[in-house]
Amino acid sequence: MTQTSVPYVALALRARRVKSELMAAIERVIDHGMYILGPEVEEFERRFAAYCGTRYAVGVSDGTAALILALRAVGVGPGDEVITAPNSFAASASSAALLGATPRFVDVLRDDLNMDPARLEAAITRRTKAIVPVHLTGYPADMEAILKIGERHGIPVIEDAAQSVGTVYHGRKTGSVGQMGCFSLHPLKNLHAIGDAGVITTNDERLYRWLLKARNHGLKSRDEVEFWSPNARLDTLHAAVLTVMLEHVDTWIAERRAIAAEFIARLRDVVGVPTEAPGCFHTYQTFMITAERRPALLQHLRERGIDAKVHYPITIPQQEAARALGHRPEDFPVASWLAERIVSLPLYAEMTGEQRAAVIDGVRSFYRP
Incomplete structure (x- = not known):
């Protein structure tokens, strides 16, 4: 009897289902030549924000950049602490550490694998600058309980939604519940680019305007740098691919x-x-x-x-x-x-x-x- 092989992923099979659409979108980018922050980036951001139910979305280079920029946006820096889950991918914590902050951890629940809100308050100190619950495996953390604790202490809650495009928590898509949502669009995710990509969602216009500059060297114009920041832009080619993928x-x-x-x-x-x-x-x-x-x-x-x-x-x-x-x-x-x-x-x-x-x-x- 022939053994049935089951690879862990089969990305080429998915791409094959929409290959004609993908190739048309890629050709449009090649033909117009606006490879950096071309019109497809803004179009994807508009559509993704609508999909998540937020006012804004900012495309970035990857999910780790999304977390780092979101933490910077709420002022996380040296000497601060950021609370997250201990069973996530390293970026949930390294994003804080790379800013000079200390990652702190709250144990998780066995049934949903996500942050246990009953343990959260005990982990908060005067140095806590952000709470980052993770929606692990595509299942939402208990955001209502987490948000109540964050609000009581005046601490922003940033969703690590890297694994949860399309996940719903009591009528709201993940990424629309906290102050910001940070998504990875890596090829292993349900919505993915052909390579690394990410996106940040928010309803806060001030954060949105800051993030647009922060992902692009801190530039406020072609010639003026308002603050130091890296290049964390979403490539036009990836945005074109993501817009196709989002439809499906x-x-x-x-x-x-x-x-x-x-x-x-x-x-x-x-x-x-x-x-x-x-x-x-x-x-x-x-x-x-x-x-x-x-x-x-x-x-x-x-x-x-x-x-x-x-x-x-x-x-x-x-x-x-x-x-x-x-x-x-x-x-x-x-x-x-x-x-x-x-x-x-x-x-x-x-x-x-x-x-x-x-x-x-x-x-x-x-x-x-």
Whole structure:
């Protein structure tokens, strides 16, 4: 019997579905020649803001730049502290550290993998300058509770929405709930460029005007630099691609959700599976299970041609870069427990029925041989 191969991603298959549209958009950029901050950038920003339900969006070079610029916009700098989740990608914390601030961490909830609001207030100090909840895997953090705490202490809440384009929290898209939302548009995201890209959303006109300058060397005109800032522009070519992709992202998310529902129904009796609380809409940028005997499970899946991943096996506080913070695994017991058990299964809209069955059978056969 031929083994069904299941790669973790299959980006070329998605591009193939809209290739004629992508090539037409790319050709328009090549033909008009405005490769830096061309009209496609503003068009994508307008459409993405409308999609998220915000007044403004600012395209930037990547998700890390989005976080750094957003933190700078609220005044984060040396000596400050920024609170985030310990189980995210490194950029959730490095964005603060690169500004001279200290990342502080609040443990997460086991059921949704996101920041535990009940632990947040205890982490706030007089030096706390921003709170950055992460919508991990495409599931929204409990923003209502987090915002109430932020408002009580006068601390801005910036959403790390890197993984959550299209995610909904009680009727509002992520990126529209906090003071700003920071998105990565990396190729592994549900909405992606052909390379690195990012975008920041906000309803605050003052922040919007500052961000437009901050992503472009701090220039207020062609010849005048108002403040020092890096080049963090979104390329016109990426904006053209993103505008095409945005037209299809809801269809792709619906397809992902259908596959996720199938996985959940067939796997919930053998592993921990994602949940979805009332009022929350999960986009499954990553389909993450919790599994006992993870190393053996991963080996079992590899032998069956299934490429599963772990996001992330080492929490941020336990990374070498964070050693000076002096954290132990027991400081964040839930995040540490998850780091030993989480597995990201392949899930993308273009999976065949045979591939979906292979993933399900691969996991089930390990626990129920």
